[in-house]
Each structure stands twice: as structure tokens, then as C-alpha cells.
Amino acid sequence: MAGKLETLAEALLCAALKAGATAADAMTVDGTAISVDVRQGRLEQAERSDGIEIGLRVLVGQRQACVSASDTSLRTMTDMAERAVAMAREAPEDSSLGLADADDLARNWDLAAFELSDPTPDPSAADLELDARRAEVAALAVKGISQVDSASASYGRRRLHMVATNGFSGGYERTSRSVSAVAITGDGLQMERDWAAESRTFQADLPPAEDVGRLAGERTVERAGARKPVTGTFPVLFDERISASLIGHILSAINGSSIVRGGSWLRDALGQQILPKGLNLTENPYRKRLAGSRPFDGEGLPTRARDIVADGVLTGWTLDLGTARRLGMRSTASASRSTSAPPSPGNGNIALTQGARSRAELVADMGSGLLVTGFLGASINPTTGDYSRGVSGFWVEGGQIAFPVNECTIAGNLRDMLMRIIPGNDARTHLSHVVPSLLVEGLTLAGQ
Numbered sequence: 001m002a003g004k005l006e007t008l009a010e011a012l013l014c015a016a017l018k019a020g021a022t023a024a025d026a027m028t029v030d031g032t033a034i035s036v037d038v039r040q041g042r043l044e045q046a047e048r049s050d051g052i053e054i055g056l057r058v059l060v061g062q063r064q065a066c067v068s069a070s071d072t073s074l075r076t077m078t079d080m081a082e083r084a085v086a087m088a089r090e091a092p093e094d095s096s097l098g099l100a101d102a103d104d105l106a107r108n109w110d111l112a113a114f115e116l117s118d119p120t121p122d123p124s125a126a127d128l129e130l131d132a133r134r135a136e137v138a139a140l141a142v143k144g145i146s147q148v149d150s151a152s153a154s155y156g157r158r159r160l161h162m163v164a165t166n167g168f169s170g171g172y173e174r175t176s177r178s179v180s181a182v183a184i185t186g187d188g189l190q191m192e193r194d195w196a197a198e199s200r201t202f203q204a205d206l207p208p209a210e211d212v213g214r215l216a217g218e219r220t221v222e223r224a225g226a227r228k229p230v231t232g233t234f235p236v237l238f239d240e241r242i243s244a245s246l247i248g249h250i251l252s253a254i255n256g257s258s259i260v261r262g263g264s265w266l267r268d269a270l271g272q273q274i275l276p277k278g279l280n281l282t283e284n285p286y287r288k289r290l291a292g293s294r295p296f297d298g299e300g301l302p303t304r305a306r307d308i309v310a311d312g313v314l315t316g317w318t319l320d321l322g323t324a325r326r327l328g329m330r331s332t333a334s335a336s337r338s339t340s341a342p343p344s345p346g347n348g349n350i351a352l353t354q355g356a357r358s359r360a361e362l363v364a365d366m367g368s369g370l371l372v373t374g375f376l377g378a379s380i381n382p383t384t385g386d387y388s389r390g391v392s393g394f395w396v397e398g399g400q401i402a403f404p405v406n407e408c409t410i411a412g413n414l415r416d417m418l419m420r421i422i423p424g425n426d427a428r429t430h431l432s433h434v435v436p437s438l439l440v441e442g443l444t445l446a447g448q
Helices: 002-019 074-090 125-140 209-221 244-253 256-261 321-327 359-366 414-418
Strands: 023-039 042-060 063-069 145-164 169-185 192-200 232-238 281-283 306-310 335-338 341-345 350-352 369-380 386-397 400-413 421-423 438-446
Touching: 002 023, 002 042, 002 074, 002 145, 002 169, 023 125, 042 074, 042 125, 063 074, 063 341, 125 145, 125 169, 125 209, 145 209, 169 209, 192 209, 232 359, 244 306, 244 350, 244 414, 256 321, 256 341, 321 341, 359 369, 359 400, 359 438, 369 400, 386 414, 400 414
Parallel strands: 232 369
Antiparallel strands: 023 042, 023 145, 042 063, 145 169, 169 192, 232 438, 281 306, 281 350, 335 341, 369 386, 386 400, 400 438, 421 438
């Protein structure tokens, strides 16, 4: 299939040049996705999708347009190219548009070293159903669980190939196998729920489905009897399950698209300290068996590891070619791409420096405060960094977890919050975003 994808992409380029494009790139993608849901011991839903998508971006001078389709006939590709060129001629000029220089393109990468695709046979729907059933049974076996809202298992295999008139040609394949469960305890107004999920690139790395279901049940039972906490200013500990969201706000704020628009709360922070000294935030596209790894970006540039934050200091933005040109900088090889849209900046594998203390030790250091394990909505101003989120979790009293809480809100400003974070040492290193539990002093808590 990889050869077919390359051939289709090259055919799209030929059609684009024939239609009058001065430059073009094309992406072809095919894949298989299977998902199974089980409820109350019965198969609730099973879905399978197999398909192919083709996408074309054409440039006519400094104007561009993108088109996509799921039909790979020669007639369709010819029509796509002609339509795209006609659209581009009507588009506004943009001096930041253009393909990468040929000298800058990725070449001679070792795809096998990335281990992006599991070579073992694809699982059957029956295999996935068995995983979902095992997860549900394990969750129901936890004392106090009244029902399992859902137990699911899925698998996907996706291949892509990109070619461009600047000479770039490359592709790769990804796989993913996952299992999840959502459990419920109590009923009516006393109902509480929680979840657990695991996903891996290689099927052999996936934990047993029973472990996932059991964890979902245990987390849910711990939430029984949740109530509102007191209102005031307290330390807040973001559990490792959701702590990556805080770092995600940094990534959004340093995205080149936000910087170009001037709508980022970090727009003036380049070269300034935004995290405590000693903390690094790194991006590494070469980690094995991870969804965020890749040998080249969406514009054919070679990916590379970099420090986004070094010793607490912001070192640079996340840029594709277009945003880099607008800012007078170089691309960080961070372009993401789909068949239906032009490149845009995005991040892959991220890791924050871990601390020396466990989550339990951070809890003990809190005195009185809140351990957050879930979010219930958000109001975050991307320009000012003002932060307000509905949360659920556990109240901490005297350095120990006292009772579960819900229906409360935490608030602060991201610039201030991130300068006060204290990381734990509990980040899971198999994730694409490796971020430990994070303790933040002095947030406003609105409860009862």
C-alpha cells in the first residue's frame, strides 16, 4: 500500500502542475480503524472503517488553496487540481507562503528506529470485544460500583505519504491499540463516576484490560460521597492524570499562529523566565513507539529535539515555515498537516523536568488544600492568561486526603501559577506528554 500512496501523491502533483500550479505538495492517507463498546455484558456497538484520503495544496505565486477527496480516480484528481488552481488564483497574496528549500529537506532517515508501527497482525473485532468485556467485569468486581457506563477497546493502523515539487518524498505508518472504562457508583444526585484508559503503539505493551477496568472502579469508589469544599485561597495539586493541561497552555501560548496574531499571554516572554529555575520543557520527536514521534514534519523538514524552556527561560516559539517567515525566524520543523488543510504549527512529544518528591509527599506538604483529579469545564483567556476551571478531586487536611470534592472552581493567572509550580516525580514515561503531578501555591478556590 505504501507504494500505491506514493504513486497517488505523485499523480496529484503532476495534475497540479498541468493545471497551472507553480508549486504544490500532496498527501495521501489510508487506514483501518476498529472500535468495540460493551455494556452490561453485551456488545453495544462495533465499528470498522477502511478508507483512503488524498489531499492537494497548490501555490500559484504567493496564493494557495487546498482540496481533498476520498476518490482516487484519475478524473477526480484532475478535477481536484483544476479546482485548487482556480481557487488559489482568487485567494489573497501572502508573502509567507512557499515550500521548503530543497537543501533543507529531510533525507535518509531510519524509519525502523522510530518503531511507529506494530508488525504483529491486526486484532480482530472479537479480540477487542474480549478486552472490553474483561475491563467491564473487572470494574464491576470493585465493591461499591453500581454500573459501568462504558467499556471500550479500539485499534487503528494508518499510513501516509507526502510528496512535493521541491523534491521531498516520504511516508510512514502508525498503529495504536487502546482500552478504556468508565465506572459509576451511587445513584441519583449521589452518583459519581471516574475512568481509566491506556493506549500503546505496540499491542504487546498494552496493560491487561482487567487492570484498566479495576483502576476505573477503584478511582470511582474513592469519589463516593463527594461534596463541596470551603472557599478561600489554598495550595492546589494537579494530579498527574491532568497536569499536562497546565503545560498545554504554555504550548498553545507559544504556538506561532498565536504569536503572529498577537493574541498570546506569552507574546512578550521570549527570553524571559516563565517556569521556576531548574525546570526544562523539552520536545523530542525521536522517542520510540510514541504518537508524537516522526522523522519529518508536515513540510518535509527534518525534526529535531529542542528545549522549549531551559532552566525556566522560554527559548523560542513553535513555528512552521509560514509563521517563521512572518516573524523573521526559522521553522522549528513543527508543521502539522492534514489532507484538507495547509500546514500549521504543532507540538509532539513533550517532557517537563520531574521533581524529587512523590505525589504522596506533595500532599503531605500541602497542609490544607485541594488535589485535582478532573476538570468540569473551563474559562481561560488566551490573551491575558486568566484561568478559571471547574474541578473535582479530593480535599486535603493536615497533609492527608480527607474526602472527595466536586462542584468547585479554581482560579488564578497562568503566568503567576506556572512560576510557582513544584513538580512531583510520578510522570508516566510511556506517554507523549510526560508531565508529573504539579503543586501550585495560592490559588483561589470557590466552593461552599
